[in-house]
Amino acid sequence: MSTLTERYIAEVIRRLPDGQSDDISLEIAAIIDDMVAAELHSPGDGTAAPDPDSAERAVLGRLGDPAALARRYSGARPYLIGPEAYPVWARVLRWLLPIVGVLAALASGIIYVATAPQAELGGLIGEVVSGTLSALLWVFAAWTLIVTIVERSTPVGARSAFAKSTIWDPSELDHPRVRPDTRIDAIVSLNLLALLAAVPFVPSTFLYIGHLNGGEPLVNPDIPTVWLAGYLLLIGALALVQVWRLARPASSRWRVAIEVVTDVVFGAFLTVLVLSQDSVIHPDIVSAGQDDLSTAAIRWSVIATIWVIVIWDQTETLRAHRRNTATAL
Amino acid sequence: MSDDADAVLGTHLQELRRGSVVLASLLACRRPRYGYALLTTLAEAGITTEANTLYPLLRRLEGQGLLTSTWRTEEPRPRKYYETTELGVQTADRLHSEWLALGAGYTDLRKADT
Numbered sequence: 001m002s003t004l005t006e007r008y009i010a011e012v013i014r015r016l017p018d019g020q021s022d023d024i025s026l027e028i029a030a031i032i033d034d035m036v037a038a039e040l041h042s043p044g045d046g047t048a049a050p051d052p053d054s055a056e057r058a059v060l061g062r063l064g065d066p067a068a069l070a071r072r073y074s075g076a077r078p079y080l081i082g083p084e085a086y087p088v089w090a091r092v093l094r095w096l097l098p099i100v101g102v103l104a105a106l107a108s109g110i111i112y113v114a115t116a117p118q119a120e121l122g123g124l125i126g127e128v129v130s131g132t133l134s135a136l137l138w139v140f141a142a143w144t145l146i147v148t149i150v151e152r153s154t155p156v157g158a159r160s161a162f163a164k165s166t167i168w169d170p171s172e173l174d175h176p177r178v179r180p181d182t183r184i185d186a187i188v189s190l191n192l193l194a195l196l197a198a199v200p201f202v203p204s205t206f207l208y209i210g211h212l213n214g215g216e217p218l219v220n221p222d223i224p225t226v227w228l229a230g231y232l233l234l235i236g237a238l239a240l241v242q243v244w245r246l247a248r249p250a251s252s253r254w255r256v257a258i259e260v261v262t263d264v265v266f267g268a269f270l271t272v273l274v275l276s277q278d279s280v281i282h283p284d285i286v287s288a289g290q291d292d293l294s295t296a297a298i299r300w301s302v303i304a305t306i307w308v309i310v311i312w313d314q315t316e317t318l319r320a321h322r323r324n325t326a327t328a329l
Numbered sequence: 330m331s332d333d334a335d336a337v338l339g340t341h342l343q344e345l346r347r348g349s350v351v352l353a354s355l356l357a358c359r360r361p362r363y364g365y366a367l368l369t370t371l372a373e374a375g376i377t378t379e380a381n382t383l384y385p386l387l388r389r390l391e392g393q394g395l396l397t398s399t400w401r402t403e404e405p406r407p408r409k410y411y412e413t414t415e416l417g418v419q420t421a422d423r424l425h426s427e428w429l430a431l432g433a434g435y436t437d438l439r440k441a442d443t
Binding site: 024026027028030031033034035038062063064068069072073075 | 363364365369379380381382384385386388389400406407408409
């Protein structure tokens with residue numbers, strides 16, 4: 001056996017499990033011998049008989065890349081996630097990533113607020129983003145690794161543990177699929193409501209304007225407590241509707257009606273609050289010396305913004321209801 | 330035929346032949362054959378396959394209990410002979426019946442509407 005053939009075989013064998021290597025090594029050596037002998041006897045391209053070195057190179061060229069030959073012998077799959085396991089891998093990720101993302105964001109935020117000497121918006125955003133991203137990457141990598149290991153340890157031809165049953169039952173169509181964006185929308189809404197609920201309690205230092213009012217809350221402390229209680233109560237009602245959407249995503253007329261009414265009541269409540277109070281924002285934050293005209297302009301701009309949001313929210317709610325109703329048919 | 334059409338045809342031919350090498354190997358190894366002899370036997374029968382595809386396939390068929398192998402060292406160079414097992418013969422019979430049925434089906438389809 002020539003040095004070239006020995007090197008070729010060594011390149012194949014070093015990529016195979018120890019248990020197979022000796023037998024495959026002998027087999028490849030025998031195959032190359034036979035192929036070289038045949039090449040010397042009648043060259044494949046019909047030219048004159050080549051010398052042994054050229055014949056050997058031609059044969060090794062036909063056998064091809066030793067890494068590819070080793071893959072064929074070992075049955076190694078040239079992919080990370082195969083077609084059998086892919087649907088399960090993707091479905092688990094679709095569920096796992098949003099849940100882990102929300103939990104990681106909450107945990108990062110709570111830990112930051114609890115441990116930072118003085119919580120600030122930039123610091124909170126940084127902690128939440130970095131904590132969430134690292135959690136998502138870890139979960140993605142861990143789940144992918146589990147699927148890859150299970151798939152690699154399944155013998156070629158055997159049924160993968162992650163393979164879905166090929167038998168599909170038409171009864172799956174009996175219950176209309178709920179659009180996944182209903183749940184996503186509910187989660188986003190709950191997060192926004194949590195932020196709104198926190199506004200009266202957030203100190204001005206959080207937005208780097210603590211020097212204006214000595215680190216007191218952003219809202220006017222002179223607003224009667226009954227307004228604050230009403231504000232939190234309405235946010236609680238809106239949150240309950242979103243929890244309802246999360247638990248039972250299938251759209252219903254009753255729920256849409258309740259959602260619309262609660263939203264409009266909340267908009268009306270905020271409008272009355274802005275109109276009835278001298279200033280909703282902490283008076284020290286509002287720059288001193290503003291005339292009545294600019295105060296009125298700010299007030300009506302806030303009211304206009306409230307109703308733009310309320311109307312847009314109702315439009316989106318009704319459009320989503322129509323989409324879900326159409327899907328359910 | 331354009332290059333694109335050739336590439337498409339090549340893909341479909343590969344798909345069509347993919348399972349035929351297994352059946353051909355099981356049929357050819359009803360009497361013991363060593364690797365290179367099997368390669369030339371298949372080529373003579375019009376079933377062309379590459380050496381780097383055939384030999385790993387023989388080992389896989391052996392692992393599935395359809396072939397058995399023995400080393401013979403009495404010849405000038407040691408060779409590994411493969412032989413179809415009883416299970417391999419039964420599998421080949423089933424595959425061959427399926428092949429004939431497919432052939433008949435294609436023929437009927439070609440004859441239809443002409």
